[in-house]
Structure formats: C-alpha cells, structure tokens
Amino acid sequence: MSADRLRERLAARGRDWPGGIESFPVLDSTNEEVRARARAGTAAPWLAVIAERQTEGRGRRGRSWASPHGNLYVSLLAPMPTLPDARPLVPLIAGLAVAEALLEFGVEPRLKWPNDVLCGGRKLAGVSAEASFAGGEADAVVLGIGVNVRVNPLGDLATSVLELTGEGLDPLEVAAAVLIRLRDRHLELRAGGSALALHAWRARSIEWWGRAVEVTSGEQALRGIAVGVDEGGALILELPDGRRQTVVAGEARELRLGGR
Numbered sequence: 001m002s003a004d005r006l007r008e009r010l011a012a013r014g015r016d017w018p019g020g021i022e023s024f025p026v027l028d029s030t031n032e033e034v035r036a037r038a039r040a041g042t043a044a045p046w047l048a049v050i051a052e053r054q055t056e057g058r059g060r061r062g063r064s065w066a067s068p069h070g071n072l073y074v075s076l077l078a079p080m081p082t083l084p085d086a087r088p089l090v091p092l093i094a095g096l097a098v099a100e101a102l103l104e105f106g107v108e109p110r111l112k113w114p115n116d117v118l119c120g121g122r123k124l125a126g127v128s129a130e131a132s133f134a135g136g137e138a139d140a141v142v143l144g145i146g147v148n149v150r151v152n153p154l155g156d157l158a159t160s161v162l163e164l165t166g167e168g169l170d171p172l173e174v175a176a177a178v179l180i181r182l183r184d185r186h187l188e189l190r191a192g193g194s195a196l197a198l199h200a201w202r203a204r205s206i207e208w209w210g211r212a213v214e215v216t217s218g219e220q221a222l223r224g225i226a227v228g229v230d231e232g233g234a235l236i237l238e239l240p241d242g243r244r245q246t247v248v249a250g251e252a253r254e255l256r257l258g259g260r
Contacts (some may be wrong), residue, residue, distance in 0.1 A: 002050060002172060009176035015178060019046025027051040031144040038077055038132040038140060045140065045184075046217055048076040049176060064144035070150035071160075072171040072178070077132065078141045080235065081190045087138075088232045088248065089197055090130035091115045091186040094143050096201045097240070098125050100185075101177035102147070106165045107260055110206045113226075113235050117147075118206060122159040143182075149174050194231070202229060206253050213237070219248030226252070 002023035010017055018124055030049045037043035051074075054067030067073055078094075081087050093114030102109050102117070102124070109117045109124055117125035125147040131138035141145035149171045162168050190195055213226045215235060224237035227244065234246040 002052065005258070006050065006172050006175055009172055013177075013180060014178060015180050015183075017048065018044065018183070019044055019048060020244075021048045021050070024049070024051045025130060026053045027073075028056040029054055029132070030073050034075045034077055034142050034144075035130070038134075038142065043077050045077060045079045046171065048074055048179065050074040050172075051166070052171075067146070068151045068153055070146040071153075072145070072149050073091065073172050073176070073177055075142060075144040076182075078182075078186055078232075079190075080131070080139050080141055080145055081186075083190070083192060083194070085232065086189045086192075086194050088234070089189060089194055090141050090143075090186075091127065091249075092201050092229075093189055094127045094129060094145065094182060095195050096197065096204065097182035097185045098127060098145060098147065098178055099204055100200075101174070101181040102161070104123045104177055105161055105167065105169060105174065107161060109204070111201060111204050112206050112208075114228060114249065119159055119164055121206075123157060124152065124159055124161070124164075125234065145178060147171070147174055147178070156206070177241070198231065198233070201233075205229070212255040213252050214255055215247050215250045217247050217254045220248065223255065226254075 003021040020230055030051050046187045053069045054073050091114050093112050099117050100110040107119050109119050112118055116128040128144040130142045132140040132142050147242045150168055151160045151165055152158050152160040208226050215222045224239045227236040227238050230236055237245050
C-alpha cells in the first residue's frame with residue numbers, strides 16, 4: 001500500500017512520521033477526509049491522508065483542483081502552535097516547506113503570497129489551510145497540498161516537475177520530502193522561530209514587491225502596490241490614496257500594464 005511505501009521512504013531518509021498515514025487509490029478529496037475525521041474527533045494530530053487521484057479536489061476559495069493520477073495529493077492535521085504570533089504563519093510555512101522540498105528534485109520554486117508555489121511564473125504546487133475547531137477553539141490546521149509531479153493539468157498556466165526536469169518521479173518520494181520539511185518548519189515555528197520562517201519565506205518569494213496587484217479577500221477586491229509581508233504573514237498593500245492596508249487572507253495576482 002502507498003502508506004507503507006511512504007513510511008519506507010521516510011525511513012530511508014532517517015525519519016518517521018509522528019501520526020497515522022492512510023492512503024487511497026481514489027478519494028473525493030483528501031482535505032474533506034481529514035476535515036470529516038477532525039469534526040468527528042477521530043483524527044489524531046499529524047494524521048496524513050494521501051490519494052493517488054481525487055474526484056473533487058479543492059484549492060483555496062473552494063476552487064476545483066484538477067487531480068489526475070501521477071501527482072501528489074496529501075492532506076494532514078497539523079497542531080495549532082500555542083504562540084499567538086505563530087498561528088497566522090502556518091499557511092506560509094506550509095508553502096515554504098513544499099518549495100524547499102522541491103529544491104532537491106532540481107527545480108527552483110518561488111512563493112506567491114499566501115502559499116502558491118511557482119516555477120517560471122507557472123503554478124507547480126498549491127497549499128490550502130483551514131482551521132479545525134474543538135470546543136470552540138482552533139486546535140489544529142487542515143493543510144491540503146497538491147504538487148504537479150508528473151502531470152500538468154492546466155497547460156500554460158501551470159507546470160510539473162516532469163516538464164521542468166524530465167524526471168518522472170514517484171509522487172511518494174516527493175511526499176516524503178514535503179512531509180519532512182513541513183514537520184521541521186512546524187517544529188521551528190512552535191519553538192518561537194517566527195522570524196526565521198518569515199525570513200526564509202521572503203527570501204523565496206516572487207519578485208513582485210513594488211508592483212501593482214489585485215487581492216480578492218472575501219467579497220472585497222483591493223488594488224494597490226505590494227509592499228511586503230508583515231510579521232504576522234499578512235500582505236501589506238499601499239492603496240491608491242497612499243494608505244497602507246494589511247490583508248490577512250485572499251487571492252493575489254499581479255496587474256499587467258493597463259490594469260488587467
């Protein structure tokens with residue numbers, strides 16, 4: 001089974017996974033599987049669910065995530081950091097961990113706020129993050145990770161590791177690298193390493209600071225100049241009237257000449 005093979009790959013790297021690993025040939029959504037178990041109280045911390053294919057994969061803002069066989073689809077239940085200033089950074093470190101893991105396979109990923117992973121301006125991987133509540137408090141985060149390993153499902157808008165390197169990697173090898181980096185970054189964050197995580201994220205971010213962007217957050221669309229990311233991981237926008245506004249969550253895109 002894929003779960004056993006993934007544990008073997010982790011062991012080959014000298015690591016183990018602190019929670020359960022479950023694998024499925026096909027699921028509607030790995031995220032929904034983990035969310036449902038968290039709601040039912042049957043998901044222990046660091047549960048990881050992996051599928052070879054999804055029929056109803058979803059990314060941020062509920063968008064469909066094309067999920068053909070040959071790519072990586074994994075969701076996990078990460079404990080919520082106890083330090084308040086670390087909690088908003090969990091989505092950022094998840095994207096950072098994916099990018100850092102992919103470095104070992106010969107690609108040079110960049111990060112677009114909040115947690116898209118790009119290569120050559122095209123999407124290589126994506127991360128979704130959703131708080132899980134118990135007793136009225138957010139006690140964990142459901143992290144959904146999709147990496148285009150062998151298949152590019154979106155044409156010119158995306159890319160894959162295979163397109164970039166010519167290597168048809170086993171998605172489980174990529175999964176092992178991603179889980180290890182994510183676990184390490186999460187431990188660092190819980191130990192008070194917010195500044196380290198932010199420094200690493202900024203160093204790997206796309207070079208769009210000082211450029212015009214549009215950010216959709218909820219029902220609101222804001223346009224302004226991308227200034228940077230603050231200490232809480234929020235995007236700082238300079239609005240047309242000169243005011244600065246932080247955006248905690250949303251979807252951002254660079255505006256081309258002509259404002260489109």
